[in-house]
Amino acid sequence: MKQIYEKYLPPFVKDTREFQMLSEIEGNILTEEKQAKQYLEDDQWIVTATERGLKRRAKLLNIVREQNESLEDFRQRILFLWNHHKPYTYFHLLDWLEGICNKDNVTNVVVDMQHDLYYLHIEIRLIKKQLQEEIKKTVRKMIPANIVLEVTLRYNLYGEIKPYTYGDLKRKQFRYIDIREEDIRYWEM
Template structure:
């Protein structure tokens, strides 16, 4: 991070000028300005990468991609939405869709099944991406051909995932909570 820099403009002057009080005062006045400039430069660098972007960078990306965020959207969800849009590329093939879902949800964060004879695409998204389900749905609606029915839902926990918990602990939760919530 650039803000951890030690800035002293006096070190850039020749040694014989460093002893003059006027130059010492000038350097002392310039040091905070240069430090602030480094901070702004650091922010400009962060805005180039969605994962590191600040609120201002996310606003800029949203303007570029013509995305209208809701007031209640978290910064994480807004970044996810931007990444979703940036990952959309032609041609839309099954393999490309699988790559996009892997990018958004992780390698084991989704399941994808195409039922050609029924014109049906079954997509399950892992619990970690639960808040992004609506964004995945928008992505699918944009890239899946209109004649294919989309069946999108959460990828629920398997019983094996709960095997390390004792029955007394699990008894506190409903079946729905056990299969779909993180605890």
């Protein structure tokens, strides 16, 4: 990495042995500094943060990474908690849920509010099942105490599985529980 340092030297000094050794040492230092600067810039935002940056944000939020939780799921949970604020209207709640649950312009959440019964039902797709408990805890803090909250998963329905034959399902060795609880949109047949 001595090329990084040598480009700042005048041409008559580049051939000197001492400056070549110095270029090697300083080139490594400059490379390390460049990498440290990149990590620092990446850690400023949750979406690009390294594991160290995510741990720092988790400490601020008083949460701990679970053992079987992947880095991307942990990032999603931190982003989820970092961005939540109390929506004072139903439409802010919908926007917040769509921001958390929707991916690739696909709706992963259905909200049913029955005002006369003080009942709020949130149904999320299986692809977001790891967020079910977090959504329940966070929405419970957001909504008034007199509203009954129910957060459920939207399991696969017969109409979604109908295009697949028994042979297709058998070839993939799906069990009944897999057919019900794995998001059908991501099956590879």
